[in-house]
Amino acid sequence: MFGRLSGWIILLSGWRRALAAFLAGALATLALPPYDFFAVCLISFPVLVWLIDGAVDTADGGWLRRALPAAAVGWWFGFGYFVSGLWWVGAALLVDAQNFAWALPLAVLGLPAFLAFFYALATLVARLLWSDGLGRIFALAFGFGLAEWLRSFLFTGFPWNAIGYAAMPVPLLMQSDAVVGLYGMNALAVLVFAAPALLADRRHRRTGLAIALALVAAHVGFGLYRLNNAPTTAEEAAGNGVRMRIVQPSIAQTAKWDNAARRAIFDKHIALTETPPKPGEPKPSVIVWPETSIPYILTQTPEALARIGEALSDGQVLLAGAVREEQGTGDAGPLYYNSIYAINDRGEITDAVDKVHLVPFGEYLPLERWLRALGLQEVVEMPGGFTMATNRRSLKVNETLSFLPLICYEAIFPSELAYIGPRAAAILNVTNDAWYGDTPGPYQHFRQAQLRAVEQGLPVIRAANNGLSAIVDPYGRITDGLALDAVGVVDASLPSGVDPFWGTPPGPVQAWGILTLLLVISCGFTVSSGRRFD
16 A cells, blocks of 8 residues: 555656645644644655655756755745745734735745745755665655754744654653754654655665654653653742742734833733732742833833832832833934843842844844835834844843843744853743734744753743743743733742753754764665665
8 A cells, every 4th residue: 555655656747746745744734833733744754755756857967957856845845834834924914914915925925935945955965865765764854954953043043843843742752852952853853754654665664663663662751751750740840939920911913012002001011910919829029021011111211110110019020021222323323122121129120131033024124225225124113123132141130040031033043042151040931922813823932932941951931922921841841821812920930940961951962963873874875775776
């Protein structure tokens, strides 16, 4: 049966091959949040393997020409994957449809078409290392591992929905991330997902499936071992004694920049902050508001600071997302930063950190001089867009407590979480996913923040304007949270951190160790296959 199916797919050509690749990529997105049906990848990737098997150019045009049909298959697979997984990005353009609806095709089709070139590179590299049987599975894993690593930093980086996330839908299956990191998981996930293609082969079938099953067993077994040896309740893990409150106001994005709604938005945050804790529970010592939650420039609105001071009890600290203004040098106008303020119970700003990794076209305009001349502008309503901070540092909450701040989509970059000075007590992620409404976007965003906790061995405090807000422990388990569009507060103890598996979070060493091993094995199969052919 598998032989007949693979033979039929291998013989596809032209638009039929492109359509099959597109549909296989689109199917794979069901493995992502909020669906988390990872088994679909055991269909999508074998189909991709068989499509590459049949993607050959017999013309005498050199090695590159022979590999280009495989690159085309990878591009169509990636286009299906990113269109199906990122269509919701267009929702942000409909918030101000009058000015940005024209760009909807660029967001829904243009961005996926660009990102698909990374998967075209993955299959191009794999095809250059291609051999029969098991070797091609290792080659494809190496190609995707390399492509996903490049996607994390080229053109400012956008590793959203990396393939490795499909293999980590629940905390039990997240623990391997602490060992190999996301970039290692990308390659290993493809190795397992593509292994069922061997069911159609005579050679290496048992060996390949045994390797895949061993990886799955290690993945599940390590998760069981780690969680069985972890604290079982939030109270057991809360050794630092810090009580948190996360405020989720669910302000509609259309109201966020409405001047007439500013006071109502501010009052809603204050009212939620002043909500008494449940009977028998202590008052929170740290309160967190979401990204850009303060609708004023605080340096211009001292009365807002005074009102915050009145809302806070003795010893409480507010961490709030806000726009920070700073006067530019010379004749330049003011600069605006996407920031987090720490404000004490006297209404004084005690610390502030700014966003380092801005969203291109959302918070700033790449190639600004030329694109503004064409009449383009960033989506965020800020004169000149936001300014990028020059360095990342911890946010000082009080004399004994500091958090590692990640503003909005900074949480999707594992490499941006290098330790800064003394180890922070937690990762603080403030965001505003109201741009994307009730779509897969907020769920995908939350999952990526959830995995940063496992990699770093630190709890994540996540405050989102309209969800998902939660406190996540260092094992990726949600201790408490609020659903999408809910209005309310989360009161919970801050879990203690744990030591990273290697002493430091997994990084390039683990990723390149795995990629190098995959490359060596696939090259070995390629050489062996060539000798047999000769």
